[in-house]
Amino acid sequence: MPDDKKTLLELYRKMVAVRQFETMAGEHFAAGEIPGFIHLSIGQEASSVGVCSCLRKDDYVVTTHRGHGHMIAKGADLKRMTAELFGKRDGYCKGKGGSMHIADFSIGFLGANGVVAGGLPIITGAGLSIKLRKTDQVALAFFGDGACNRGPVHEAMNMAAIWKLPVIFVVENNQYASTTPMEYSCAIGDLCTRAAGYGMPGEKVDGNDVLAVRKAAATAVERARAGEGPTLLENATYRMKGHFEGDPQKYRKTEEVESWGEKDPVERFARVLTKKKILTKKLAASILKEVHSELDEALAFAQDSPFPAPEDAMNDLYSTMEGGSHA
Amino acid sequence: MPDDKKTLLELYRKMVAVRQFETMAGEHFAAGEIPGFIHLSIGQEASSVGVCSCLRKDDYVVTTHRGHGHMIAKGADLKRMTAELFGKRDGYCKGKGGSMHIADFSIGFLGANGVVAGGLPIITGAGLSIKLRKTDQVALAFFGDGACNRGPVHEAMNMAAIWKLPVIFVVENNQYASTTPMEYSCAIGDLCTRAAGYGMPGEKVDGNDVLAVRKAAATAVERARAGEGPTLLENATYRMKGHFEGDPQKYRKTEEVESWGEKDPVERFARVLTKKKILTKKLAASILKEVHSELDEALAFAQDSPFPAPEDAMNDLYSTMEGGSHA
Amino acid sequence: MPDRILSSSAALAEALHEEMERDETIFIVGEDLVAHAGIFGQFKGIPEKFPGRIIDTPISETCIAGCGLGAAMTGMRPLVDFHFSDFVTCGMDELCNQAAKIRYMFGGQVKLPMVVWCPDGAGLRAAAQHSQSLESWFVHMPGLKVVIPSEPADVKGLIKAAIRDDDPVMFFQHKKLFAKEGPVPEEEYVIPLGQAAVKREGKDVSLLCYGSGYYLCVEAAEKLAGDGIEAEVVDLRTLKPLDMDTVAVSIQKTHRAVVVHEACRTGGFGSELAARIQDELFDELDAPVKRVGAKDFPIPFSPPMEDFVLPNVSDVLKAVHAVTYR
C-alpha cells in the first residue's frame, strides 16, 4: 500500500472533508434545518478515513448511527448525503432514511443503522455472500464500544470466524456509549482481547493516528482478501462532541474533553504532514477552501431540493406487490 | 469442603440416581408413556452432581432442555419430576411444562428452558437480585457448547462480570449441539477461554470426573459467595445417547460413541471409590437397589397420578386478572 | 385539594418516588438512566433519592429483559426501561417465550412482578427504527398485560397499578406525550388495570382510543361538536385486560364506533377490537366499526412523509363521518 505524497494528502483532504461536513451538519441541525437527531463523528476522522482508505469501491461497509464519516470516506456524494440529512427528495434515500438510515449501494455502502450493532449480522451475511460468489471483495463493519456488549456482535464474530469470512470488525472505542463510560460496561481494558475467544486476530490501534489505523486496516483487509478470515480492530478514539447534537453531557468532565481535544486527529495529521513537508499552511488553506466549496455546493443542492410529496411515503416498500392488497 | 466417605458415597448415589432416572425415562418414552420429546443427560452425571454438590438449597439454578440431572442433583423430588414428564396432574408443573419446562422454586431450581441459552439472562437477573437483597446466595446456570454461540450468553457474562454478580456459568461441553460438532461451530479449542474477554476466570475441567468438577465448582461458588464475581467453568464431557430420544445420530461414528463409553463417569467414579475401598460390589448393588426402589415409587406415583382435566389449561396464566377480560 | 398541573414525565417520576419509598424491592434497570435521569427526564430525582436502585446497564436489551425477569422470579419488583419500544425486538424471546410463559409453564409456582417500560410512537422525525407502536404484538401474547396511558393522571395511576401487579406488564408511553401537561391529583391513587375511562360523553359515536390516539379523539370530538355530532371518547388505558364492558355500554348507546391508534392499521389493536365488537355487539351496530391507524408503512424520516403516514384528526373525522352518515 503506497503512502506517497498524493495518498497522504488525499487522506488529509478526506479527514478535513469529514470534519467540515460534520461541522456543517451540526450548524444546520442547530438552525432547525435537519429534522430528527444527528450523531457527529468529530474526533473520529482518523478511524473512518484510515480504514476506508484500504477499501475498494466494490467492498462492503455497514455503519452505525454515527456514520457520516464512514460514508464520506467510502466515497459518497456529499450532495445526496446532505440532501438526505435534510429530508429532501434528492437525498440518497429520497428522504426516507435520514442521518441514521442512509446508504449508497453503488459504492458498497450497505447502510447506517439506527439499532446499535444492527449492522453486524448483516455484514456477516455480506461476507458469506462474497464467499459463495467467490469474489475477492471484503465486508467491513464499523461499530462502537457500546455495541460490543450486544449479543449480535458475539454471534457475528463467531460465525465469521468459523467460516473464515472476509469480514473486518472495526470497533471505534470512543470511550462512551451515550452516557455510559466504556470502563463501566466492560470489565476488561481492551475490547480487542475478545477476538481471541473467536479464534481471530485482534488489535488495538491508536485511533486518532490515521496512518496507524490505515496500517492495521490494510493488514486486516489483506488477510480477508486472501481468504484467511476476519479480524477485530479496536480503534481507540474519542468523540469530541455530545452523543447527539444537544446532548447535555453531564456524564463527562470538561477537562477530559479538553485533554482529548489536544489529540485531535485532524490537527495531529496536519502536524505530521507539515513536519514531513508535505503540507504547508497555504496548501492546508486551499484544501479547506476546496472542501468548503464542495460543501457549499452540497448545501445549496440540499436546500434547493424539494421535500418529498407526502404520498411519496407510499413508494419503495415492496419490490413487487401484485395480486393482493397489503393494507 | 469435606470429601469424607459419606460425602463421596452420596455423590456416587446421586450419579446413580441420575443415570437410572434417565434410563427409566428413556424406556418409558420409548413405551409411549412420556409425551413430546426428551433429552437425556446420560454420560454427563459427573457434571450435574459435582456442580450441585457445592450448592445450598437456597442457591438458584437454571438449566436447559437437558436438565433432568441438574434437577435431581439440586434435590428435586423424583415423584413429582416423573409425574411432570408423564404430563400428570401431580407433576411439578401440573403437567403444563413437561421435561423441557420443569422447575421447583422450593429448592431454587428456576427452571429448565426450551430455548437454547434462554436461562442465561434469567440467572443474571437472579444474581442481580441476590446482590440487591444482600444475601449470600449464588446463582448458577448450566448450558451447552451449542448455547455458547448465542448472543444472550455474551450479554449475560458481560453483565455479570461488570457488576461482579454471584453467578457461575457452567458450560457442559458435550461435543455436540444436536447434529453439530463443537469444532464446527467454534474456531477455538476451549470455550472457557472466552472468559478472559469478560474479565472473569475461566477453567476447563474434566467433566467426567466428578471430583474434579466438584473442586472447580467449589472454588467458583466460594468466589461468588465472597462477592468476587462470576466464573466460567467448562466441563468437558460427552452425551452418550442421542440429542433427543429417537435421534438417528447420523452425525457421529460408533467408534467415537464407544470410546467415550469407556470414560463413563459413573463407572469411573465407582472404580475410584472401589480403589479407595469406599465402595464394594455389595454396597454398589445396594445403592442401585435403593435408587431403583425410589424410582419404582416415583414411577408408580406418576402412573397413578391422573391426567389434568382439559380445563386445567385455563389456570396459572396470570396471578391476578380482574376488572377486564383477557381473551 | 386542587390537582396540580404536571407533565407525564413528572407524573411518572412522582409515582415512582412514592412506590419506591413504599416498597424497597422495586428497582429500575436499563441503559443510560442515571446521568440524565432517563432520556425523557422521566426518572427525575430518583438517582439522587434512591442510589443503587436505578441501575445503568450495558447495551444488552436481551439480557436486560431477562435480568428483570430473573429478578422478578427471585423476590424483586423490577421496572425494566427499554429505552425505545423499537428495541423490544431485541428482547422478544425474553418477553414472549420467557416472561409471558414461565408462570404458566411452571404450573403457577412463581409470580413475575415486572414492568417493561417502553417509550413508543412517532412524530419526532426519528424514522423507521425509532418510531414504532408495537403493542399489538403483546396483546397477541398470552401471559402479558398491556397498558398504555394517555394523560398525566393516567400515567401516575396506571404505573402504580402496573408496579403492584404480580404479572409482567408491558407499559407503553408515547414519546411526544412526555412533555404534555395535565391535572394530576395530589393524593395517593391507583387506577386498576382493566378499567377504561369515558372521558367525554356523547351519544352519536364511540371513539375508542388509547395513548396518542386519545388526543386525536379529543380534538376530533371538539370539532364534531361544532357539526352537531356528539362523540363519546373512551380511553381504553389498558388493552389487556380489556374493559369490554365499558366499550359495550358506550356502543349500546351510540351504535357506532371508531377505533383510533397510532400503530399501523393492519394487525393493529383496532383489528382485535373491531373484530370483537362486531362479534359481541353485532345487532347494536348501525355501521361498520372503522379503524384509524398509521398507514401500513415504516415511519419515513422526512416530515411531509411522516405526517402523511401517521393518523391525524382529519382521519378520525373522516371515519366518524363514514359511520354517522348511514
Place this chain on the structure above:
Amino acid sequence: MPDRILSSSAALAEALHEEMERDETIFIVGEDLVAHAGIFGQFKGIPEKFPGRIIDTPISETCIAGCGLGAAMTGMRPLVDFHFSDFVTCGMDELCNQAAKIRYMFGGQVKLPMVVWCPDGAGLRAAAQHSQSLESWFVHMPGLKVVIPSEPADVKGLIKAAIRDDDPVMFFQHKKLFAKEGPVPEEEYVIPLGQAAVKREGKDVSLLCYGSGYYLCVEAAEKLAGDGIEAEVVDLRTLKPLDMDTVAVSIQKTHRAVVVHEACRTGGFGSELAARIQDELFDELDAPVKRVGAKDFPIPFSPPMEDFVLPNVSDVLKAVHAVTYR
C-alpha cells in the same frame, strides 16, 4: 399426467431442488440442516445434490437472520431455516427492524429476496416454547410478506413464488403437516403470492382459513354437508398480500363468515380479517364474522390440556352454527 401423491416435506424438497437447479444464487442456511436434511426431512437430497449451498450454522438465530439479509442485499437469494417458528423471537430485530425496513429506509435502492422459513404450530406435545403460531406479528409489520400453505401442492407452488419474490417473505409450515400427503402436479408451476383458493364451493357460509386451519375446515365442511349446510372453504394461502377479492366474492355469496386458524384468538389474523370484512362488506353480512383460534393460553404440555387449548373441528362447527342460526 396424473398428479403424484407427495408429502409436504417431499413437495418442499422437490421445489427446492428445481429452484436451486435453476438459480445458483439460491442457498439454504440454518441449524442442523446437513446431517439429517432438515429436522423434518424437508431438504432431502439437497446436501448431496448441492453441497456448499445448504449451510449449517452455529446456534445463533439473530445472526442467522441477519446473515440471510446481508446475503440478500448483496446478490444472493437465501432461504433462512428458523428451525422452529418460536425462535423468531431471537431474530425479531433482524426481521422487523432490518429486513422489513431496509429497502424502504434506503429509498428503494435494494431488493431483498429472502425467504424466512419457519415450521410452526402445535399438537406434538412440545409445550409452550415449541408450538406457537406467530404469523400475525409479521402481518402487522409493513415490509414483510406472509405465506402459509396447507396442502402439499400449495407448498410447492408457493415456495417457488416466495423464492422468486424480491421481498422478504415469512413462510410458515405447520409441523404436523409435513407428513400429510396430497396430489402434487409433476409439471413446473408457481402459485403467485396473494391468490387465495376456493377449495370447496358452498353457498351457506365462508370458511376462511390457512395452514392447519384448512384441514379443520375441510373436515367441518364434510360434517356440515351432512346437516345440509354448504360451506365454502377459502384457503387464503398468503396473508400478505391478501386476496381480499376472493374473500369478498365468497361472502357476497354466503353472507356469513368464520375465520379459522391455530394462532391464539386475541390479536390473531382472524381479528384483522374479521375487522376488514365487517368494514368493507358490512351490508353483505347476515351475522357477525366469527373467529376460531386457540384459546389465549400458552400451549400446555400435557395432552388433554393441549387438545383443549387448540381449536378443533367442533369449534368450527359451533361457530358455523352460530352464524347460520340467524
